[in-house]
Amino acid sequence: MIGARRLLLAGGIVLALWGMGYGLWYAVFAEHQALEEIGASLSTAFSSAAQRDAAQSGAALLRYKESKFIYDRQVDVHSHWIGLAMVLIVVGLCFDRVSFSERTKLWLAVGLFAGACVFPLGVLFQIYNHGPLPRVLAISGSALEIGSLCLIALGLARSQSSKSRS
DSSP, X not given: OOHHHHHHHHHHHHHHHHHHHHHHHHHHHXXXXXXXXXXXXXXXXXXXXXXXXXXXXXXXXXXXXXHHXXXXXXXXXXXXXXHHHHHHHHHHHTGGGOOSOHHHHHHHHHHHHHHHHHHHHHHHHTTTOOXXXXXXXXXXXXXXXXXXXHHHHHHHHHHHHHHHHO
């Protein structure tokens, strides 16, 4: 098995296990508290609005927005790690058909794996830092994923066209 293929398959399995472990941790230790905060803040917002207390209702809606933002990022990170792991595994299974040199294949595999790790990390860091750095990480990781996948598709197309000429 070539190094690039091994990297994609092993990296995909490790990333899937990491994503499932993260999801399990979140479900057991944090999700219930997050959902409770979301529900409580909405309840407070609606009851305050019914009592015509705009300030308290607005503050509760702001707490809802922040809690929902964090909850969405946590769920997104878990699902992206697992989904991208599946992409790594599927691409790894057919990677020997990519019509590039072994060195180029290795760089594509590294790019694909790095993007699959960095993109969800950028999303996760958005919980702790609302500045541009986490967004830059997420965008860079997704761009690395997309670019690597496009080049891999090109390598597969080259492989198919050379077979049809034979």
